[in-house]
Amino acid sequence: MSQELHPRLADALLRAPPAEDPAEEPWAYRGWPALLVSLFILYHLLALLQHTTPSGGLAERFNRRLAETLRSGAYMRATSSVQSWAMFAPNPHRTNMFLQVRVVTSDGSEWDLLHDIYGRRDYPYFFYDRMGKINRRLIEQERYQSPYAAWVCREWARTHGGEAPVRVNFTKLWTKLPHPSKVISTMGFDPFALKLHKEDLPGFDCATTPHAQMPDAIRARYGFAPLPEGAFIDIETTTWHDRATAKARILQRRRAVEVKRAAEEPVEGGGAEVGGNDGGGD
Amino acid sequence: MLLALLAPAKGPVIDVSGHLSVATGVLWLGLACALAFFLVRPELWRRLWLERVDPRPAGLFRIVYGVVVLWTLLDLIPLLRFLFTDEGLWLPAMARKNYGGELRRLWDPEHGFEHWWSVIPALWSKFSLFHLRADPTFVWAVFGLTCASVTAMILGIKTRLSTLASWFLVNTFYSYSPVFYSGGDTVLRVFLFLGLLTRWGEAYSLDAWWRRKRELLAGSVVVPALRKIPAWPLRIMMLQLAIIYCATGALKSGFTWFDGTALFYALSLDHFYRHPAQIQVATFLHMIGFLPLSTWVTKAWETLFPLALVGVALRRFEREASAGTWPKVQMWRRLLSYALVAAVIGALAYVGGLAAYYYHRPTEGPVPLTREQAQALVVAGALAFPALLVGCYLWLRARRPQAHAWVLRWLCGKRLWLSIGLVMHLVIDVVMNVGTFVQVMLAIYIPWLSAAELDAIWRTLMSRPLGEGEGERPKRKAGWRDALLRPLDRLRYRGPREPYVIHHAADEASVRRVALLRMWDLGSRLTFETDPSVPAGALAVTVPGDKKRLAGVEAGRALVAILPGFWWLYPWCLAPGVRTLAGRTVLRTFELR
Numbered sequence: 001m002s003q004e005l006h007p008r009l010a011d012a013l014l015r016a017p018p019a020e021d022p023a024e025e026p027w028a029y030r031g032w033p034a035l036l037v038s039l040f041i042l043y044h045l046l047a048l049l050q051h052t053t054p055s056g057g058l059a060e061r062f063n064r065r066l067a068e069t070l071r072s073g074a075y076m077r078a079t080s081s082v083q084s085w086a087m088f089a090p091n092p093h094r095t096n097m098f099l100q101v102r103v104v105t106s107d108g109s110e111w112d113l114l115h116d117i118y119g120r121r122d123y124p125y126f127f128y129d130r131m132g133k134i135n136r137r138l139i140e141q142e143r144y145q146s147p148y149a150a151w152v153c154r155e156w157a158r159t160h161g162g163e164a165p166v167r168v169n170f171t172k173l174w175t176k177l178p179h180p181s182k183v184i185s186t187m188g189f190d191p192f193a194l195k196l197h198k199e200d201l202p203g204f205d206c207a208t209t210p211h212a213q214m215p216d217a218i219r220a221r222y223g224f225a226p227l228p229e230g231a232f233i234d235i236e237t238t239t240w241h242d243r244a245t246a247k248a249r250i251l252q253r254r255r256a257v258e259v260k261r262a263a264e265e266p267v268e269g270g271g272a273e274v275g276g277n278d279g280g281g282d
Numbered sequence: 283m284l285l286a287l288l289a290p291a292k293g294p295v296i297d298v299s300g301h302l303s304v305a306t307g308v309l310w311l312g313l314a315c316a317l318a319f320f321l322v323r324p325e326l327w328r329r330l331w332l333e334r335v336d337p338r339p340a341g342l343f344r345i346v347y348g349v350v351v352l353w354t355l356l357d358l359i360p361l362l363r364f365l366f367t368d369e370g371l372w373l374p375a376m377a378r379k380n381y382g383g384e385l386r387r388l389w390d391p392e393h394g395f396e397h398w399w400s401v402i403p404a405l406w407s408k409f410s411l412f413h414l415r416a417d418p419t420f421v422w423a424v425f426g427l428t429c430a431s432v433t434a435m436i437l438g439i440k441t442r443l444s445t446l447a448s449w450f451l452v453n454t455f456y457s458y459s460p461v462f463y464s465g466g467d468t469v470l471r472v473f474l475f476l477g478l479l480t481r482w483g484e485a486y487s488l489d490a491w492w493r494r495k496r497e498l499l500a501g502s503v504v505v506p507a508l509r510k511i512p513a514w515p516l517r518i519m520m521l522q523l524a525i526i527y528c529a530t531g532a533l534k535s536g537f538t539w540f541d542g543t544a545l546f547y548a549l550s551l552d553h554f555y556r557h558p559a560q561i562q563v564a565t566f567l568h569m570i571g572f573l574p575l576s577t578w579v580t581k582a583w584e585t586l587f588p589l590a591l592v593g594v595a596l597r598r599f600e601r602e603a604s605a606g607t608w609p610k611v612q613m614w615r616r617l618l619s620y621a622l623v624a625a626v627i628g629a630l631a632y633v634g635g636l637a638a639y640y641y642h643r644p645t646e647g648p649v650p651l652t653r654e655q656a657q658a659l660v661v662a663g664a665l666a667f668p669a670l671l672v673g674c675y676l677w678l679r680a681r682r683p684q685a686h687a688w689v690l691r692w693l694c695g696k697r698l699w700l701s702i703g704l705v706m707h708l709v710i711d712v713v714m715n716v717g718t719f720v721q722v723m724l725a726i727y728i729p730w731l732s733a734a735e736l737d738a739i740w741r742t743l744m745s746r747p748l749g750e751g752e753g754e755r756p757k758r759k760a761g762w763r764d765a766l767l768r769p770l771d772r773l774r775y776r777g778p779r780e781p782y783v784i785h786h787a788a789d790e791a792s793v794r795r796v797a798l799l800r801m802w803d804l805g806s807r808l809t810f811e812t813d814p815s816v817p818a819g820a821l822a823v824t825v826p827g828d829k830k831r832l833a834g835v836e837a838g839r840a841l842v843a844i845l846p847g848f849w850w851l852y853p854w855c856l857a858p859g860v861r862t863l864a865g866r867t868v869l870r871t872f873e874l875r
Contacts, residue, residue, distance in 0.1 A: 010788075012504055013797035014810040019507040021334075028334045028512035041331050041514055042317075045521075052525050058298050058305040058636055065306070066313075077383065078406045080453045080471045085529040087465050091536030092544050096552040123557045128717040130361055130462050132553055137461060144461055151364075151371045158369065180546045180568045188562035191552055211373050218369060237379050240400070241390035 047072035052083065096191065098173040099138045099201075101148075103156055103165040110169070113152065118173055119192055139172055149204035153212035162224030164213060169203040210235045301636050312629030319622040325609045329598075331517060334510035336733030341438070341485030343519075343728040344477065348436035350721045351452065351470060355429055357718065358455070362425060366458055368416040377416075381459050383407025389414065410457035428452060438487020449478045466719030472522060473726055480515035484508055486847070494801055498794055505800050519729040524588045527703075531584025539581045542574025549573075554714040583702050593694025594730075596675075600690060631664030700727050744805025744844070746779045747772035778806075780826030782844055785813035792818050798872045799845070807844040820875040834875065835865030842868060 029037050050072045055063040067073055076082045098116035105111070114120060117132045138144050149168040157164040175194035183189045206212045210233045216226040298305070320327040364370040378386050384407040388400040395401060411424055428451035434444035456463075456471055483489045485508050494506040538544035549555060549564040567573045602608040635657040642656035651659070678686040692698050704724065711720040731739075751757040755775035758764040786796040799808055816822050816833075823837040832840050839855050842848045842864060854864040869875060 009503060009790075010793050010812070013498075013793060014800070016504065018800070019504040021507045021510045023334075023510070026334060027328060027332050028510075028514075029332055034328075034332055037512075037514065038327065038331065041518070044518065048522070048525065052529055057296070058302065058633055058640070059309065060298075061302055061306040062309040074406065077408050079475045080408075080449075080456060081475055083468050083472055083526075085465075085468075085526050086533045087530050088544065088548055089530060089533035089536070091534075091538045092548040093551055094538075094547050117552065121552075125556045125715045128357060128715055130358075130464075130717070133464060134461055136553060147371060147376060154369075175552075177547055177550050180543055180565060180573075183565055184569045188565040191550070191558050191561065211376055215368075215373065235376055235379055237375060237386060239390035239393075240387055240396040241393045243387075244396075 043070065043075075046070055047075050048081070051076050051081075052085070094177050096175045096177070096194075097136050097139050099135050100171040100173055100198075101152060102169045102171070103152060104167040104169065105165045106163070116173060118196075138170075145170060145201070146204060146209060147211070150206075150209050150212035153204075153206035153209065154214045154218075156206075157214045157224075158218070158222060162214065162219055162222065164206045166207075167203050167205050168212075170201040172199045172201055173197065207231075208233060296640050298636075298640050301640075305633050305636055308629045308632050312626050312633075315622045315625040315629065319619055319626070322615050322619045322622065323611065325611065329609075331514040333513040335513040335516065337481065337484035337490075337508050337511045338486065338733050338736050339728055339731045340480050340482040340511060340516060341487060341490075342731075342736065343725065344438065344441070344480075344482040345436055345486055346728060347473065347477065347722070347725040348432055348448075350718055350725050351448070351474065352429060352432045352436065353721065354466070354470060354718045355425070355432065355452070355455075359425075361462070362421060363418060365462055366412050366416060366455060367418045367421045369418060371461065372416075372459055374413055374416045377410075377459050378413040381408060381410075381457065382413040383409070385409060385413055408457040409453070411451075411454045412458045416458075424451065424454060428455070438483045438489050438491075441483025441487055441489050442481075445478050445482075449474050464717050464719060466717050466722050469526065469719070469722045469726065473519065473722075476515055476519050476522065479518075481511040484511050491801065495798055498797060505797060516729040519726065520591060520594070523726055523730075524591050527584045527587035531581055531587070534581050534584070539577060542577045543568070545573045545577045545580070549713060554716065556713060556715055560713055579702075580706065583699070583706075587699060587703075589694055590696060590699035590730075593690065593696065593699075596694060597690050627665065627668050631661050634664045635661035696730055700730060703727065740804045740846070741778075741806070742773075742776060744779065744807055745776040748775040748777050753777060781809040782807055782826065782840070783824040784808055784810045785816050785822040785824070785831065786810060787816050787818040787820065788812045788814065789818045792816075792820075795819065795872050795874050796821055799841070802845040802847045804846050805844065817875070819873075821869075835862050835869065838865030838868035838874075 027034070046066070047070050050063060050066045050070060053059065053063065055067075096118075098118040100118075101113045101115040102110050103113060115131070116135055117129065121129070121132070138148055149170070152168045153164050174197050175191065176197075178189055178194075204212065213227055213232045214224070215232055219226060358365070368374055372380075375391070378389075383404075385404045388404045389395055395404070412421060428448070431444050431447040431451055435441060435448045452474055453471065456467065490508060494508075497506040534544070536544075538547060546564055546568045550561050555561070564573065567576075599608060638660035639653045639657040642651065642653050644650060644652055644656075675686075675689070678689060704727070707720045707723050710716065748755040750771075753775060755771055758767060758771075784796055784799060786792050793812075796810060813822070820833065821837055822831045822833045823840050824831050825840050839861060842851045842855055845868070848868055851864040851867060854860045
């Protein structure tokens with residue numbers, strides 16, 4: 001059954017200013033919690049400053065020792081706080097760079113995969129295209145070229161009945177932006193009328209580049225026949241199991257050598273047990 | 283920060299071994315003095331980090347930032363297979379070897395982890411679930427789970443847990459390989475960890491709503507308050523933003539940032555412009571000097587951004603000093619703390635001088651200087667400049683109160699530093715496509731807002747512009763000046779809109795339920811009237827300018843416009859068929875009819 005509310009309470013609920021947090025304590029922590037939180041804040045600040053300030057020149061030793069003391073590299077990696085803020089620094093690029101990606105198939109024909117954006121982007125450019133950035137990064141950071149070529153080989157195989165191409169070729173394309181003073185008279189320039197420079201970069205063979213072959217597990221997903229034995233070029237890795245196996249093998253070998261040596265050099269005392277056992281067996 | 287400013291740009295390696303030991307010692311001494319400062323003045327440390335603050339800015343930040351995280355994730359959908367599955371760029375073994383940190387040793391594809399505790403060091407290094415398994419089904423499942431946890435974080439459902447899950451799962455994508463990173467992704471990663479440390483679910487969250495609703499319906503005699511939260515994660519966020527800007531400004535040390543051509547090049551790059559026709563506009567803007575000026579302003583604004591932090595601290599000090607709440611400390615502690623600050627500046631000045639000695643090239647530069655002269659100049663400048671700044675500030679404070687107020691309000695004010703940033707990022711977004719970089723950068727401005735400023739923003743959003751001559755708004759003569767100032771006047775002179783009247787029954791349950799509406803009424807647009815004709819557990823709404831009283835789902839739908847928490851329902855209200863559903867959703871939230 002409904003009950004009428006006291007007018008004062010109705011005022012408090014419907015018209016009074018919103019209540020404040022009733023806790024009068026201005027501080028979030030006191031005592032040990034305050035100390036622990038303070039230590040964490042201090043640690044984070046020092047790690048952050050060590051990570052973001054220059055680590056060379058006169059600050060090199062200080063920065064390195066601070067990093068070692070704090071183990072700040074591990075902390076920044078674990079918390080995903082690794083950062084670098086060199087945006088358009090020290091200068092913005094003054095060249096447009098693209099990587100043309102081509103495959104050579106077993107019949108000798110060469111196909112441009114149109115992975116570069118040169119002259120291919122639709123304007124206005126609304127939706128962010130990370131592939132354009134990745135394509136440029138392949139030129140700036142060469143370490144990505146081999147895995148990228150390996151992926152091109154695998155992807156080609158996936159979309160061509162499991163048959164890999166022979167080779168992936170890269171060509172660096174670039175146009176140089178003119179200095180603004182040179183284009184004021186023409187009030188700008190057509191970016192696609194700039195001279196296109198080309199430079200062939202080292203290519204990658206699909207048969208010999210690590211991971212450029214579609215592994216059997218993925219081939220099975222698409223119903224392709226397994227690769228011939230030894231065709232998959234894996235990378236070298238050493239896990240705890242590999243180390244444990246290697247260690248066990250060494251121990252086993254050493255034990256075998258010791259047993260053999262003991263058997264070959266019968267000595268009094270130490271060798272008696274072995275001989276005794278053998279004798280017992282007979 | 284100062285070290286970043288003193289750092290020379292990349293150049294030939296210079297042998298500094300002659301002073302390396304002494305520079306290292308001086309830098310350690312500087313660090314020790316900085317730490318000692320807070321030992322001498324612990325009350326400042328407490329004020330800086332251990333305060334409790336209103337949770338609303340953090341709550342709003344959670345929502346806006348969470349939406350940007352979700353947007354960035356959804357943006358990855360077309361590349362999900364390429365970037366993260368074993369049918370893409372990396373087979374997991376190679377990704378693990380290159381980017382898996384300790385996991386490459388601790389985990390074996392056939393035998394798993396050596397010990398159960400091996401998971402801990404694996405998690406401590408860069409960890410991604412995809413380093414263990416990356417078939418498309420698994421990757422899509424993790425992607426779905428990530429979007430779900432980020433959505434829960436945005437809504438504030440089990441906020442601490444959903445934030446932890448979001449941090450872990452989002453980093454599963456980012457830790458797999460860095461090949462696709464952009465600046466925006468770095469900001470996103472860094473602030474997600476800081477979000478993990480923040481109790482940002484105490485406002486604008488379903489967690490807070492459910493708690494307060496439970497308390498109010500259980501008999502609370504006031505509308506339950508929001509719980510204050512520790513300030514330190516928000517303060518670290520402010521510092522992090524200052525580091526981002528200061529570092530990027532200091533690193534922009536190439537000649538294009540000095541000759542004023544940097545922005546012309548940035549705007550003319552194929553990878554960024556929205557349309558090639560922009561190049562003509564950029565050329566024109568360069569010709570009239572606008573772009574060179576903007577280049578210099580950008581560099582200076584970024585490098586000097588930490589002044590905004592100084593401003594926040596100074597305003598706080600002045601406010602509390604005039605209110606008499608600033609802590610009083612013994613003279614010896616105060617003097618010792620000043621001496622320690624001077625020692626820190628002295629240490630940095632000394633190292634700066636050494637840097638000038640080693641890196642200055644006497645043959646370059648506008649004025650011929652020997653290396654010793656350059657060293658002396660830098661040391662003197664580094665010592666004199668802070669002293670001059672402090673002296674000027676104290677003089678203004680004592681002799682020119684108006685100028686002092688202007689310095690606090692504008693030169694060191696958030697409105698200057700954040701407004702320039704806002705304009706800069708909005709312009710970047712219009713003319714360049716840099717993914718969600720702009721959105722995430724603007725989102726991380728929110729921790730800079732105080733609760734009072736946030737209240738003012740809601741009030742402005744919910745208010746109406748005053749008419750010319752109404753209230754304090756001046757009546758301007760027609761002309762170019764009027765045309766120019768009218769939009770500013772509309773923003774500046776505002777008055778409250780007429781309230782929506784909520785009619786409710788007089789019984790306690792009905793009153794408590796309509797009182798729940800106040801928790802969602804951020805612009806104070808509601809007033810309440812008891813009306814015996816309204817049945818218990820129901821409400822009716824009178825919309826200003828409309829004499830008809832609305833009841834049921836129509837009343838619920840009318841409230842969508844003024845309760846920001848329901849703005850997401852607005853498109854529903856426009857679509858025939860689901861309108862009723864929108865109204866019903868609002869009423870259901872408050873258990874009303």
